[in-house]
Amino acid sequence: MRSDHSSLSLTRIAAATLVAVTLLSACGNKDAAPGAGGAGGQMPPPEVGVITTRFEPVALQTELPARAEPVRTAQVRARVDGVVLKRLFTEGSEVKQGQSLYQIDPAPYQAQLAAAQAEVGRAQATLNQAAALAERYKPLVEANAVSKQEYTNAVAAQKQAEAALAAARAQARIAQINSGYANVAAPISGRIGRALVTEGALVSAAQATELALIQQTNPMYLNITQSATELQRLRRQSGGNGSAKDVPVTVMLDDGTELPTRGRLLFSDVTVDPGTGQVTLRAQVPNPDNALLPGQYVRVRVAQAQLPNGILVPQQAVTRGGPQGDTLMVVGPDNKPAQRTVKIASQQGSDWVVTDGLKEGERVMVDGFQKLQMMPPGTPVKAVAWQPKQQAGAQAPAAAATAAAAAETAGQVPASAPSGSTTSATPAAGTSRR
Template sequence: MSKPRPGCKRGAGLLAICLASGCGMREAPSEAQGPQQPPATVSVETIKAMPLEVSDVFPGRVAPLRIAEIRPQVGGIVKRRLFEQGAEVRAGQPLFALNAAPFKAEASMAWAALQRAEAALSRAQVQVARMAPLAQAEAVSQQAYDDAVSQRNQAAADVAQAKATYERRKLDISFATVDAPISGRVDQALQTEGALVSANDAAPMARIVQIDQVYVDLRQPAGSLDLVRRKLATQGGVSRAAAGVPVTVLQGNGEPLAVTGRALFSGMSVDAGTGDVLLRVLVDNPRRVLLPGMFVQARVPLAHYDSALTVPQQAIVRNGGRPAVWTVSSAGQARRVPVTLGELVDRRYRVATGLKAGDRVVLRGAEKLTEGASVMATSADSSSLAATSVEADSPALAPVPTEAATRAR
């Protein structure tokens, strides 16, 4: 037999080493395997159905309920001012006294003319009564009798005219005292004693504004007009003017004023420059805290939901502009749920469709989730979350502007 060659021995040794190392490589992964990664920890909020009032804040300007310019109906010299400037006056209260002597003299002349006309009428009536039997007996001509009747009728017309003139002169005497046409607060006097005034003067003698109730004319975007009209239409049982939509007038710091207001109507045209529509609000103003010309803000309710589901703004995630939320099932698995969003109120979106009461919505940790992944859910207090939202801006959602959105802008 021939002896094995040395090269064969070396090849067999290398093959044994390779086989040994290959077995070691197959066993290495099993030795390197450790415990599985723990599930992601997320903060969740269990949503509940609650009543929701959607409102918005609009700027406005105060206008008086009534305003009257005090003007004389006759000309004359102002003798006295009969009111305190800035005081409250009632309808019919005397404000100015003009010199009435000329009007009294004219009334006396009119009275004398009336007496003369009545005397002429009496004489004409006696003449007709005397000629009537003579005309029947043909003792006088028919022409003479007809003339007597005509003179009687003319005298009666003169009496009526004289009475009218006398009544007009008496009115001039009463017009010498200028009365308040409405109740309200009288402004400063624009004419003083001794001034000559007439009915054709360009400037009034004073102005009266009624401010126990005032109008607040709000400017609202045309987009929210349908909501306000729908709210007005739901005020059943009484007329709109009597009930209306309740409106809260706000101070400069945002606190509500101690006044009550109600919306009366919305304008019929849209401002071409601003795109706004007028909304007139009637406000009770017993303490006169609102003055004409003031700029104010008012909170107008736009919608009410008896049972609404809301989620914090930061819970919304978007994919291609479509809103969705991450939820955690009872089995502890993450699910991405598309939703339809409504109004934004106090940094919370109303969810129209996609969720139900009792669902757990992820508020924190959504960036670590995948569909069906196991998660560990912890309860989160939404009031302690950051004010900024993790969602990106997208034109796909255009919620109705509300009070919170207005403040954000």
């Protein structure tokens, strides 16, 4: 009986051992399953976009504040006294030089002109009489028929009449000018503002009543201010004089957009403002569509110096203002990315100008930074040529057309096709997610 009991116990122990071994084997197979699908259980290196650095001449651009100013400004003022009868322009419109703007009551000046012209006629008649008398006395004095004193008096009267005629003509000219001033004309071409007087207003030449303001806004001046220290730094970097004449100027509006037309630098002042330590520069920019308004605040980019050997790096590749300064990631010959501290000179479009910290031919990482966050430090990467978003956007329509053609082809698969053929797009979807 005891031997039977012992045999039963051994049988139970063997069965329990067999079950435990089976469970352990099953767990081992589950743990090995993920590795079986990959290549030795190792993840492929992450793919990152890089650019290869190269030296090239780079213009050192500086971004500066500026105020727009019209190239010409004319205050339309009254030059005669009188009552305004008409306003002959539309407020805010473009006016031409010589165009009539206001009509002041001309009646008093027309009367003065008529009186002056009458005085000219009277003086002309007096001159004719005096000239005839002097001409008649001339042969008589030679024949001693009249005295020389009478002839001298006749000649003097003729000269006085000639002077009186000249004075009368001058007064008539003044009256004619005043009569013309009653019609107020535009002194320059440009855009006129609001009317400062209305019909019925009494204007005065003595007070020089302002009637309107005309501003010529095409082209437009830009008054730029720059720190004298910054200007000297640019000169030292370029080894030149800096702020040369006819340098191109790019204008940026408040919303960040750039004007399609570029201006040019006219001059740079040689005097530093002792109160602000700034230098004044002036540029001129075309303004055909009045995108710039007088007094408007804008920012401009000016290429004030030329760097013979500079490196352009996309802005998204650089981390600025960190504890170590401006840094970026460089992919070395062993395909391992490493952080590098660089020196930034200025901005050029969407790139930074690097003047120190990089050599020609190095690979700078531009995108793929998120992939490195999930990897341990020192992980090798797969470096591929980086393409800007503009180029990627241009390739999107072609990719969409290819996908549409593939979908259309897939739609022509017969209904009797195997069900597994419908899953052929799954790997592609998984690839796009990666």
